[in-house]
Amino acid sequence: IAPALEAIGKIRGLPDLTAFVTGQHRAGTGADILFGIDSNQDYENAQSVITFAGRGALGLPDRDYYTKTDPKSVEIRNKYVEHVARMFQMIGETPDAAKQHAADVMSIETDLAKSMLTRVELRDPHNLFHKVQRTRLQAMTPSIDWNAVFPALGLGGVDTLNVTEPAYFAALETQLRTRPMAPWQSLLRWNVVRDAAPYLSADFVKANFDFYRKYLRGTPEMQPRWRKCVQWVDRDLGEALGQVFVEKTFTPETKARTVTMTREIEGAMERDLKELPWMGDATRQQALLKLHAIVNKIGYPDKWRDYSALKITPDDFAGDADRAISFESHRQLAKIGKPLDRGEWGMTPPTVNAYYDPQMNDINFPAGVLQPPLFDPKMDDAPNYGNTGATIGHELTHGFDDEGRQFDAQGNLRDWWTPKDAQEFQQRADCVSTQYSGYTAVDDIKINGKLTLGEDVADLGGTLLAYYAWKHATEGQQLKPIDGFTPDQRFFVGMAQWACGDMRPELKREMALTNPHSPEQYRINGVVSNMPEFAKAFACKAGQPMVREKPCRVW
Missing domain, CATH: 3.40.390.10 (Collagenase (Catalytic Domain))
Incomplete structure (x- = not known):
């Protein structure tokens, strides 16, 4: 992750920020930083696969974790900030800097979370259907140069898309316009570290487990490596594994x-x-x-799905994970404008x-x-x-x-x-x-x-x-x-x-x-x-x- 962290350190303004985020989306490994660009069937014409623009990722499991005021929710937020700070120290930050940057992350995520639909609201598809021209998305978020983002993702010809949560993009624009660049750099660093943590060295894996599994879910110990590997193979090469599974069991x-x-x-x-x-x-x-x-x-x-374009190298576990995630991200985006595969x-x-x-x-x-x-x-x-x-x-x-x-x-x-x-x-x-x-x-x-x-x-x-x-x-x-x-x-x-x-x-x-x-x-x-x-x-x-x-x- 060192190259990504170095690139974040060189960001000086919104054009640099947009360029970095676009690069992460293009690679597929950071496809939910600030926003998500994906493919899905058009709600009003299910035969058509179109572009969807949606919310970015949060570090806690749901937007309600940021808004609930009961004592347990407050405790979880405090533990989360401590975890973020701990991870920042693991990439070389001083304790004081890590604490400040973790607070920045929590502040931005909280303001963005407040704009997101609740889980109940997400269950109504009408709440997610806002089909607009790309020019309208640009008007919603002028701080992001979408005319640079879409071509970089291979979607230069996309003129119409569905914006699932317009209120989120309005909130994102407000935050981009009013916050200095340093807190955004903290958020970007956190996204990079958090997403990569399960595939890095043992100390990152343990820190990630200690918060997300042990504290949040009560899991007392990590799964053995073989079990995690089986799950990752199923996630990343599921239909290749599936052929063997079906042959042996079905x-x-x-x-x-x-x-x-x-x-x-x-x-x-x-x-x-x-x-x-x-x-x-x-x-x-x-x-x-x-x-x-x-x-x-x-x-x-x-x-069966064809995985021949996915490179798997025996001695590059983190790279294998990145390439598999990138493969799937590109596969999904490639569906846009193509005939629906039922x-x-x-x-x-x-x-x-x-x-x-x-x-x-x-x-x-x-x-x-x-x-x-x-x-x-x-x-x-x-x-x-x-x-x-x-x-x-x-x-x-x-x-x-x-x-x-x-x-x-x-x-x-x-x-x-x-x-x-x-x-x-x-x-x-x-x-x-x-x-x-x-x-x-x-x-x-x-x-x-x-x-x-x-x-x-x-x-x-x-x-x-x-x-x-x-x-x-x-x-x-x-x-x-x-x-x-x-x-x-x-x-x-x-x-x-x-x-x-x-x-x-x-x-x-x-x-x-x-x-x-x-x-x-x-x-x-x-x-x-x-x-x-x-x-x-x-x-x-x-x-x-x-x-x-x-x-x-x-x-």
Whole structure:
């Protein structure tokens, strides 16, 4: 990082600052310094990939860390400033200079954080859609010469872009115009050091771990090197690793069973949409069009990514990390103005997760999430539908949650709901939000039900769809108890087992502020307490904790 630090030291004014930041963006290793330039599908035309300009990175996990006034938040900010100062001393600054420069970093980041949308506000795509001409961006931030930035990034021909948070750029301009250059040099140095710390010598790695993992998340010790290396290979060469993973772990039979299960659950969703008493025919027709347009991606991509342009050198770990990050940054920017690749995946095959993409209108289930103990081909259908089936239903429901429902069958941001049906949906979604807002995440921190609403609706709807699909798939079969559990009980046990685990209190606190998912226990108990099917399976009575007096249901 010495060349970057030397270059920062030579900055004398805004043109120098812009040139340095542009260079970092061009390299890809500092692509979120001050602002972010990326590619994404146009909200009003999902077939088109356009330029997005967004907020820059912060050193703390979320903007609320800078604005909350409770004692713990104040403590975290003080510890953060101490950490920044410590890192500055590690690159050669005196203790007094490091302390002052750390204060400069906190001051700038705080003023920028105040302008950023909250996590809840970010969930509404309309808040992120501000399509403008490049001249308009230049007018928003005249202190940055965008006519130099865009050509340097290979985007000289870009005239139209989406500015996700205009208020952020207004705040950035105010700060650039009113602050002297020295604090900006401190911020740039901090960005360089922070981003590189995981790949530098042991003292930087430990200092980075001590604050971000040990203090903020309560992690007592670093992962062994082999585990970190596996994670980095998956991050940087995921589809190369994925080819080997799929070959070794994912059989054609497993894929075929998953495809069949997915179709059963989509059939359950279709039957539900056709029978919903609160949805009118006009909205119902559009909902069915969207459902039928959803693309199912199971296991791995049809076409593997080509990494031949990425140079990996056995004796240059930090350089390998830089080149991999740069490779991905350039790959993303190269999409702008090109035909949309609907076959691309946003997760690697070994990933134990799944997702729905509202602009692609597809559901994606990597091979990693279709492995025991989550999906076990040797098990009966009940626990497999309860676990993997509920995951499939969860992602399918995302297409119709409070965020996904705003996109149409083609992935365009378009309101296809009648006002009455939108009101009916919101009334049912509010029931879920109120329910989860009553749960305690950790200490005195409640779940933010507005932040977790989409995931909570998907958890509930997905489990219901999986249950109905399992019943439909096994209709007419004489299912027997196994291991002392009835088939229905085995469904719910399977559903609950994906969430076995716990978090340390520090991580629970961070997740409560930043994670759109509720804590695991509520993703299970919050769901089944709304399901009469669960109460019947386990003989729960009215008034008991697992039976809600007024159950919530959206889908």
